[in-house]
Amino acid sequence: KAQDAHSSVPxxxxxxxxxxxxxxxxRYNLAAQGWTTVTLSPQPVVDSQRAADLQSAxxxxxxxxxxxxxxxxxYKARFSTPELSEEGYxxxxxxxxxxxxxxxTHLPDELAEPAARYWALAGELLVDMLDGxxxxxxxxxxxxxxxxxxxxxxSTERTATMLRMFRYEGWEDKIVAEPHCDLGLLSLVVGDAPGLEVWNGLENAFYPVERTYGRLxxxxxxxGGRQLQRLTNGLYAxxxxxxxxxxQGKSEEKKRYRHSIVFVLRAHYPVVIQTKALESEITGSQQLIPDGMTARELFLAIKGAHYNINAGMKDREEQKRRMR
Incomplete structure (x- = not known):
């Protein structure tokens, strides 16, 4: 149960x-644990067309x-940018x-159409989920x-929201993305081989969720991301x-990779946050965001408190050192 910092009434x-x-x-897991599962197949009675469209995309x-x-x-280096991990290759x-x-803009031809289609479907799904x-x-x-x-x-306008496609190297037992929480509202993750592990607060351990999915x-x-946590006054972890x-088995000779697609929905930078719209008997008065803050200011405040796990190893360690 939520409770205001200045009140003893839950x-x-x-x-x-x-x-x-x-x-x-x-459905309860998103608030309780900060993650949940989207089921595309066997296709649900409700939203079966949406599920089929997502699978195709x-x-x-x-x-x-x-x-x-x-x-x-x-060829790939042509799509590198000065922002390094923030855009491009x-x-x-x-x-x-x-x-x-x-x-x-600045997209390779092979990615342009399928990326735009997937972005539209993933964006619609997560915005509808925010309504819930x-x-x-x-x-x-x-x-x-x-x-x-x-x-x-x-669109051609650069947004806070982003779509990332990963290729992870090798099949030896190792962590290829350190433990972290995403900075945005909601993230949608899908892989072509198991690899994602989510934090199970009930067991105080990481849970290999994709290994339970059968067909990925x-x-x-x-x-759930850190923006959503603040916007819900801490109710959504x-x-x-x-x-x-x-x-993998030692018989594996050919170099293999795990691929994943991550769509990170973030609040649109120019939007001014009206905290009264975010308050109810359930949330209590907003304690985590000042009224009138822009989404950009919120994002930068969150980003400044956490290191970037997609930076190079040297940069990551430097960011960690500065935060100690």
């Missing part, structure tokens, strides 16, 4: 609500990403390669939607997670 609990493509027994984007990552280094030798989209979050805590119905809607489709094209994982490479 607030009503979060309402159970339906979330799109989330089975009833999974995922397959097309994975195929396009493999084509891009298999290209020669000189990046590589951390011995760990991973990834491509980050934040607009439709709003209903669960009794805040204004469009309070969270209004923050994210401008980022729900890929049947399921996706939604993670951010989903802690890491990415692990699992060992």
């Amino acid at each position: 607030h009503p609990p979060i309402h159970p609500v339906n979330l799109p493509l989330v089975l009833p027994h999974h 995922i397959a097309a984007l994975f195929a396009a990403a493999r084509v891009f990552f298999d290209r020669e280094p000189e 990046s590589a951390i030798p011995g760990e991973k390669e990834f491509f980050t989209l934040r607009s439709s 979050v709003s209903a669960s805590v009794d805040i204004q119905p469009d309070a969270l939607r209004n923050l994210a809607q401008p980022c729900a489709t890929l 094209d049947d399921k996706m994982t939604v993670l 951010p989903g802690g997670h890491l990415v692990r490479s699992y060992p």
Whole structure:
């Protein structure tokens, strides 16, 4: 139960609500643990067309990403940017390669159409999911939607929201993305081989969620982010997670990779946050965000308190040192 810092009176609990493509027994997990499962197949009675469209878009984007990552280094380097991990192509030798989209410009031809299609479907799904979050805590119905809607489709304008395609190297047992929480509202994750592990607060351990999915094209994982945590006054926990490479048999001779697609929905930078729209009997008065703060200011405040796990090893260690 929520409770104001200045009050000893507990607030009503979060309402159970339906979330799109989330089975009833999974819906509580997003608030309680910071993550939950999206089920695409066997196709649900509700939203079956949405599920089928997402499966098709995922397959097309994975195929396009493999084509891009298999290209020669000189070609991929053409899409590197001064922002390094924030946009374009990046590589951390011995760990991973990834491509980050934040607009439709400066894209390789093979990624342009499938990325735009997937962005539209993923953006629509997560914005609809934010409506469920709003209903669960009794805040204004469009309070969270209004923050994210401008980022729900890929355009020529650079947005806070981003789409990332990863290729992780090797099959030895190692962690290829350190434990962290995403900075945005909601993240949607899908892999072509198990690797994502989410924090189970009940067991105080990381849980290999993708190993429970059977066919990986049947399921996706939604993670709550640090923006959502603050906007809900701490009621929705951010989903802690890491990415692990699992060992394969020694008979594996050909170099193999794990690919994943991560769509991170963030609040649109120019939007001014009206805290009254985020308050209810359930949330109590907003304690984590000052009224009138822009989404950009909120993001920078959160970003400044955490290191970037997609920076190179040297930069990561320097960021950690500065935060001690």
